[in-house]
Amino acid sequence: MNFADILRLCVQNLFRRKSRTILTVLGVIVGCCSIVLMVSFGQGINEQNERSLKAMGDLSIVTAYTSGGGYGMAMASGGSSSSGGSGSVKLDDKAIESFRSIAGVEGVTPVKNLQYTATAKAGAGGRYIDDGVQIMGIDMSQLDAMGLKLTEGDKPVNEKQILAGEHVVYGFMDSLRNGAMRSYADGSCTYSEATGQCVPTEGEDPYFNLLTTPITLVTGANYQGDPYVQNLYSGGAAGMAGGASGAGASGADGQSQNVTLDFTVTGVLKGDYNKGYATTDGFVMDLKVMQSLLKKIDPSSAAKSMTYDQALVKVADLSQVPVVESQLKAMGYETSSYEDLRKSMEEGTRVIQLILGGIGAVSLLVAAIGIANTMVMSVSERTREIGIMKALGCYVRDIRVMFLTEAGAIGFFGGVIGAALSAFVSLGINVGGMWLSSMSSSSSDGSGSGGGASFGTMVWQAIVGGEDVTRYSVIPWWLYLFAILFATCVGLLFGFGPANKAVKIPALDAIKNEQ
Amino acid sequence: MPPSHPMIEVRHLRKEYPTADETVVALEDVNLAIPRGQICCIYGESGSGKSTLLNQLAGMEKPTRGGVRIGGVVVSALDENELAAFRQRHLGFVFQSYNLLPNLNAVENVAMPLMFRGVPKDRREAAARGILKRVGLGKRLTHYPTQMSGGQQQRVGIARAFVARPEVVFADEPTGNLDSKTKVDVMEMICSFARDLNQTIVLVTHDDNMAQYADRIVTLLDGRVVDDRLTGN
Numbered sequence: 001m002n003f004a005d006i007l008r009l010c011v012q013n014l015f016r017r018k019s020r021t022i023l024t025v026l027g028v029i030v031g032c033c034s035i036v037l038m039v040s041f042g043q044g045i046n047e048q049n050e051r052s053l054k055a056m057g058d059l060s061i062v063t064a065y066t067s068g069g070g071y072g073m074a075m076a077s078g079g080s081s082s083s084g085g086s087g088s089v090k091l092d093d094k095a096i097e098s099f100r101s102i103a104g105v106e107g108v109t110p111v112k113n114l115q116y117t118a119t120a121k122a123g124a125g126g127r128y129i130d131d132g133v134q135i136m137g138i139d140m141s142q143l144d145a146m147g148l149k150l151t152e153g154d155k156p157v158n159e160k161q162i163l164a165g166e167h168v169v170y171g172f173m174d175s176l177r178n179g180a181m182r183s184y185a186d187g188s189c190t191y192s193e194a195t196g197q198c199v200p201t202e203g204e205d206p207y208f209n210l211l212t213t214p215i216t217l218v219t220g221a222n223y224q225g226d227p228y229v230q231n232l233y234s235g236g237a238a239g240m241a242g243g244a245s246g247a248g249a250s251g252a253d254g255q256s257q258n259v260t261l262d263f264t265v266t267g268v269l270k271g272d273y274n275k276g277y278a279t280t281d282g283f284v285m286d287l288k289v290m291q292s293l294l295k296k297i298d299p300s301s302a303a304k305s306m307t308y309d310q311a312l313v314k315v316a317d318l319s320q321v322p323v324v325e326s327q328l329k330a331m332g333y334e335t336s337s338y339e340d341l342r343k344s345m346e347e348g349t350r351v352i353q354l355i356l357g358g359i360g361a362v363s364l365l366v367a368a369i370g371i372a373n374t375m376v377m378s379v380s381e382r383t384r385e386i387g388i389m390k391a392l393g394c395y396v397r398d399i400r401v402m403f404l405t406e407a408g409a410i411g412f413f414g415g416v417i418g419a420a421l422s423a424f425v426s427l428g429i430n431v432g433g434m435w436l437s438s439m440s441s442s443s444s445d446g447s448g449s450g451g452g453a454s455f456g457t458m459v460w461q462a463i464v465g466g467e468d469v470t471r472y473s474v475i476p477w478w479l480y481l482f483a484i485l486f487a488t489c490v491g492l493l494f495g496f497g498p499a500n501k502a503v504k505i506p507a508l509d510a511i512k513n514e515q
Numbered sequence: 516m517p518p519s520h521p522m523i524e525v526r527h528l529r530k531e532y533p534t535a536d537e538t539v540v541a542l543e544d545v546n547l548a549i550p551r552g553q554i555c556c557i558y559g560e561s562g563s564g565k566s567t568l569l570n571q572l573a574g575m576e577k578p579t580r581g582g583v584r585i586g587g588v589v590v591s592a593l594d595e596n597e598l599a600a601f602r603q604r605h606l607g608f609v610f611q612s613y614n615l616l617p618n619l620n621a622v623e624n625v626a627m628p629l630m631f632r633g634v635p636k637d638r639r640e641a642a643a644r645g646i647l648k649r650v651g652l653g654k655r656l657t658h659y660p661t662q663m664s665g666g667q668q669q670r671v672g673i674a675r676a677f678v679a680r681p682e683v684v685f686a687d688e689p690t691g692n693l694d695s696k697t698k699v700d701v702m703e704m705i706c707s708f709a710r711d712l713n714q715t716i717v718l719v720t721h722d723d724n725m726a727q728y729a730d731r732i733v734t735l736l737d738g739r740v741v742d743d744r745l746t747g748n
Contacts, residue, residue: 005630012618388614391575392675393603394631396595508575 001398010405013378021410024367024374028414028487029421031367035360036422036475036483042353043474047465049345053338057274058147060106060318062325064099064333065310066091089332091308099313102327104320107145110308111276112137112290116297118219119226120172120283126216128172128207131229134165134282135217137290138312146314148275153211153267159292162215162263162285165278166271169206179232182206210265215283220258221297259296274338275312367414368490375407375498383505390507400499407495408488415487419480426473430462431455433472520587521548522683522715523572527581530567530738541567543738545581549731551682552713554706554748556729560721564738566687569719573606573685574598585683603632607676609705611688613668615660615675621647622656625674632679646674650704666697673701677708683715684708690725702728 014021053059066089089095091110099108114135122128138146140155156162173179185203224230263283271280278284285293294301311333315324321339328335379386386399435458461469525547532539541564549555559565570576572583574590583590586605593601607628608614615624622643629639647656650670660668669689676684686705690698706728709716718729726732727746734742 001631002633002635005636016618384614385616388610388616389627389631390599391573391602391608391614392628392631393599393601393606395599398631506575508570 001395003401006398006402006405009402010409013382014406014409017378020374020377024370024410025414025417027367027370028364028411028491029418031360031364032415032418032483032487033422033425034363035357035486036419036479037425037473038356038360039353039479040422040426040473040475042349042356043476043479044472045352046346046349047471047474049349053342053345056338057272058314059274059338059342060147060315060321061274062313062315062321062328062335062337062339063274063310064091064313064328064335067334091311091333092306095331095333096308096311098331099311099328102313102324104316104324105313106316107142107147107314109139109142109146109312110287111310111312112287112294112306112308113276113278114219114290114293116219116221117223117225118217119223119229120168121216121218121226122172122208122210122213127175129175129226129229130168130171130173131226133168133171134276134278135219135290135293136276136278136282136284137287138276138284140286146275146312148272148279149270150267151270153265156266156286156289159286159289160263161266162283162289164210164265164268165280165282165284166269168281168283169208169210169268171281172207173229174207175228179229210268213265215263215265217261217263217283218258219293219297223258257297259293261293261296364487364490367487368494371407371410371491372494372498374410375403375495376501378406379403379498379502379505382502386502386505387507390505396503400503403499403502404492404495407491407499409491410495411491412484412488414491415484418487419483422483423475423480426475427459427462429473430471431458433470434458434462437470522551522553522586523547523549523717524584525568525572525581526584528568528571528578528583529580530564530571530576531579541738542571542578545735545738545740547733547740547743549715549717551715552709553731554709554716554718554729556718556720556726556732557735558720558723558726558732559735562737563735565719565721565735567738568735569685569687569717572717573608574601599631603628603679605682607679607681607684609669609672609676609684609686609689611691613660613665613672613692615668615671617660620657620659621652621663621671624660624671625678627675628679642678643674646678647671650674665692666694666700669693669697669701670704673704673708677712677714680712681714683717686716686718688720688722689718690720690722698722698725 093110096108096110099105114137118133118135120130120133143155150163151166153163167184170182170184173181182204183201184206185201189198189200191198218226263285265283269279269284273280276282276284291306313324313328315321321337325335325337325339389399390396438458462471465471465474525545528542528545529540530542532541545568557565557568567576571578572585572590574583574593578591582592585601588601590598590601616627619627622640625643625647626634626636626639629642630636634642644653644656647653650673652667652670652674655663655667658667660671663671669692673689676686684705689705690701693701702725705716705718708714716729718725720726728748729746730748731743731745733740
């Protein structure tokens, strides 16, 4: 028998008992839907986790440092693990080179932070002051390889040029306005008594344009910070304006050893805490510039060979992070990355997914029993027909294939419709969630001002996701495939028993003259 | 197969049905040789063992002892798959209760044996239409069994038995459910097909009148052949 003929017979048989077929398929649809949706909620949690991790920084960065060395980078919550090794290893150029040779490493930059207090000044007479600013030295040639991006401007090319952190411009206070600062929109909001809503903080323009304003850096071995700022915080309110304008010349302690350098900012970095705070709230310069700066502050340091505070290792693929990390540890360095955190979050989600999937699986099991029931009924109804077919020379394998195909078709169509239905339900859940959140955030700005996204964009975002879209239910493409395949397999599996029962029906039953 | 051999050969066939307290012997020692082209009627009252003999001939059941050869092939020794292939190629069936598949129309029912053989749809349905026209159902090709009378259904059944041009056709009380006029039509139809293609027919009946259409009447009683005579047709 051709498979086309078997298929044709199957379709005829399924349509013969239309309502029974539809009800059985309905059972599979519900089962398939529940399993897909349950898993999709787990995926939604996963997506949220990934995003919150990404917000913390680049996940593919491993920080290597020596156990005795300055661990300058503050990890938000990433796990740091000690290799328990001796402090004999050094983080120098040789070490950096060896890091570069590790398989899967895309880029390595040593990091040298300025260990002295520094103040950045800008504007006429140093009007704008950022006290205690972070200065980080990195290998500028590795900027792209490290995945550091510029939001504005270009890379520095000479020793007078530096990069600014994303929000460093907001770190400047205006010494003529009693130290007032401007703020940027950081996504936070303040509760408003009047409306009962949380009003998002609105961003202000910074005092000046970093790219066009020269920056003066003041630092030194004994430098304690800008006197104006110190006065401001120590409560000395008198002589503000005078103190500020005379800041550069006022006789503070150790002023004679202070180093003052002028820079121009050529670009603004996209902040990433995992690559150092300076990318957000400080200045980043090339290592050579840092080296000459250090020499000016402490000429004796020039004699010593350069060792770095830490090294940032960019791994090409996220899955390679644990491998690279363990290799770095084997070399005697301490490492830290988001890997441990990511792993534990992922494991937590997996447990939730398993539980949710299990709940879904129960309903698919019920549907599977429905399929088995339908097939058993179908076989016993068609005992006579099967006997006739056998008497007329139908192969046993064809009969088995016929019944399996019927059961598989019920599973398959249930799976396809179930997958399509869960796509709609998932879309509805996401759009509904977005609509609710846009309702609560946009209702504050008056009636019908059109706050929030339009329905169309909401639907689009619910499907593809986005940077700041919260999706409760995420269905990856493989889940559809899995659901359809799974439902079909369940159909085949539970159709197997009845199909075997069918082939055992003797041809003799057809010959018997019963009417 | 050499013509000197009989088409169907039954040797020392015995069939017992063991029950709880005793063993029922349905066929004692049956010996029979049916040559090619003969229309052989197996005649007997109910319980005489004639249906059991037919089942044995068609390979529906395994014998207790002895065996059946059809065209030199020992039917009782074939396994399930070989038997299916053998039935496709060499056997046709006409049943008392027609046994048409209710969800297939006349053409599809007739084409069924060819479908099992894997003949493509257009070719097998062309053959089915041709033979249906010959049995006088040219206007009912797409009718379903429930839309036809008993006589029409049996004609579809006959068309189905002969469409694959089998060497042997078994007919089990083919007229049992029909009125007397239709009975004659059906019997004449079976016989005319058989004569045209020199096919061997094994006809099982308890109806005297129908038995008269055969070339030979084998009478069974209590599982034994008690009479075997040619009719002179």
